[in-house]
Amino acid sequence: MESIRLAFSAMATRFEIVILDENPVHARAAAEEAQREILRIEAQCNFYSPASELNRINREASGGPIRCTAAMMRLLQACKDLHQATQGYFDPTIAPALKSWGLRNQADTGRIPSERERSALVAAIGFETVDLDHAASTVCLTQPHQQLDLGGIAKGWALDEARLVLEESGIEHALLHGGTSTAIGLGRDPEGQPWKIGVEDPYEQGDGPFWIMGIPLRDQALSVSGVRGKWFIHDSGEARIEYGHVMDPMTGMAVSGKRLTVAVANSATTCDAWSTALLTHAELSIPDEIMGTALLKTDSGWTAAPGSPRSEWSNTADLLPFN
Amino acid sequence: MALKRFSRRNFLKTGSLGTLAGVLAAGERIPAEAASSRTPFTDDPFPCAVIGFGEWGREIAAAIEDIEELHLAVICDSFPLMLRRAQRAHPQAARIADYREVLDNPDIVAVFIATATHEHKDLVLDALQAGKHVYCEAPLANTIDDARIIAQAGLAATDQIFQAGMLYRTEPQYRSVYGFVRSGAIGRPAMTRSQWHQKTSWRRSSSSSERARALNWRLDKDLSLGLIGEIGIQQIDFSNWIMGTRPKAVTGFGGIMFWNDGRTVKDTIQAMIEYPGGENLMYDASLVSGFDASYDLLFGNDATIILRDEKAWMFKEVDAPMLGWEVYARKDKFYKETGIALLANATKLDALGQDPTEDDPNAKPPIWHALKAFADNLTYGPFPAVADARLGYESTVIAIKANEAVQEGKRVEIPDELYEIQAE
Secondary structure: OEEEEEEEEEOOEEEEEEEEEOOHHHHHHHHHHHHHHHHHHHHHHOOOOOOOHHHHHHHHHHHOOEEOOHHHHHHHHHHHHHHHHOOOOOOOOOHHHHHHOOOOOOOOOOOOOOHHHHHHHHHHOOHHHEEEEOOOOEEEEOOOOOOOOHHHOHHHHHHHHHHHHHHHOOOOEEEEEEOOOEEEEEOEOOOOOEEEEEEEOOOOOOOOOOEEEEEEEOOEEEEEEEOOOOEEEEEOOOOEEEEEEEEOOOOOOEEEOOEEEEEEEOOHHHHHHHHHHHHHOOOOOOOOOOEEEEEEEEOOEEEEOOOOOOHHHHHOOOOEOOO | OOOOOOOHHHHHHHOOHHHHHHHHHOOOOOOHHHHHOOOOOOOOOEEEEEEOOOHHHHHHHHHHHOOOOEEEEEEEOOOHHHHHHHHHHOOOOEEEOOHHHHHOOOOOOEEEEOOOHHHHHHHHHHHHHOOOEEEEOOOOOOOHHHHHHHHHHHHHOOOOOEEEOOOHHHOHHHHHHHHHHHOOOOOOEEEEEEEEEOOOOOOOOOOOHHHHHHHOHHHOOOOOOHHHHHHHHHHHHHHHHHHOOOOOEEEEEEEOOOOOOOOOOOOEEEEEEEOOOOOEEEEEEEOOOOOOOEEEEEEEOOEEEEEEOOEEEEEEOOOOOOOOOHHHOOEEEEOOEEEEEEOOOHHHHHHOOOOOOOOOOOOOOHHHHHHHHHHHHHHHOOOOOOOOHHHHHHHHHHHHHHHHHHHHOOEEEOOHHHHOOOOO
């Protein structure tokens, strides 16, 4: 088996596709097809680019239903299903809240909106109010100031679509990741073992890496979410609190504290949604086919967040120690 | 025989059904079938089919979905995997493996042919024979004989639209620059330069090795016109359009510099294309380096224009005459040079409060404009396509000769008579 590696920039991060195959020429071609699929989805889901389909929806779908591509309808339906499954804690309509918190754009420095502002934000949040009409292939944003931000799910969606392309090309062994926070492991690694993903402690300084856990992926996907990413520290005089770029759709509050969530499932889209949802609400009840946990960093190290339904996960045989 | 649509333009001219008889009496070119057609006088979109659902076929299908006059009714591909992809991307379209079944369907008004270049001929001839309007990707064919047969059939089918896939002739920014250059804005054109750089193997993958061989026709010199023919044909056509003439010779170079994977088509090429007036187009394309992507440069004694990403800027010579409007124009810095933005819809964007150098929210890719021109022709025509059979043929001749020069590393003349073609 030979290994080929293709890395490229997309969705403001670095994507990487590693393939093991007896035919490296074929593997490279398959990786390029997967790359094209990811770039296509990036162009479609770009929140900022006026030329993207998502941007057009945000501009025009408040005034009534507008036509979407079948690919976008599939993605929005996946959002709908995951919104429901996570009891509303995964919600792509949080875009105005991110803006209000100053966590939207690269140049933003962060701010805490007033309670009144947050109340107004919560009123505009709620993916259940987004109308999807599959027969007409239309979407309608029914609430004033409502906007969609697919940042919480687009990487997973793109990786799932890329995986499909690889599988259709006959690729059996591959590792794909977007920004290291969402990954898919197919088949076996070069040592014939399941691909093992290490979850790193984002709060440790110095020469690392400082692994929290290692997770083997058996034709599965993994997603990690945390407060760190885009974040700011608010110093109230009494306490210094870190606020991160994930919003609680129920309160309009940004997540805070030293938190990390991990989700493992067959689909990267599912993982992305669940790791986001668990970050805002650790007590969520998770379907059996998904492994997920919310972790808190305390003075004594990482521990399961109170109420996290998979708090026992850290003791399962699925977790591998790193040397 | 498939339905030939009643011309909407003519219908609009006549104004009402009551005058239809008068139109017929006046000898308007209306096929007999129109009188009994399914929905001849409605504004229903035209049902059409894409034949070939590879990468470019997917672009065409996506563009069709975004044009209200067209309805993507069928996607045809002989490869089951492509039909599965079609199901995911366009679930409402029927999926058919045999193109003859598409042509036998009387509801299908037009077909968009996006198969391998060497497969175009039979498809075009059969589609025209079946009464369909045809959009055929460029190059039309990989041999001059096939290209001539296709073009002659396109010219002969006077009741049908035949459009060749020359993208820039209908793209607003390129059209705008064309008018600008023709008005004398760059002075005397001296030379042009174009490049296309992309780091990619240009190879397609398939789980079946037999299918992979068929999919990778681009890498086989016996089937493909290589980078200059399959990609460069568009940029060369733009240069020809600007120069207002056709090349008389081409000298080519190239090699397999990196992708030494059994292909017989070169991965990096250069060519010098000579025009009768002494100007040259310098062209290069590479699959090895993606640096600087692709652009087109038009050099004149007063100014140089660069087009990239469907945007354009003009760089003036110090001694060039002042243009009345340029003091108001938007200017952008490019290292030590200052470019005057030439934007086809700058005034409209300014009026809408949008930055003309940002992505235009209403921008469409060149393929969309090409298909919209086709759709407008269906709706209001038939009138001669901007990129008609003759232009498609001439461009294909240049592509074939340029590829010959590149493959053999020599200078190849293109005699004027090679460009000549008559409808049969």
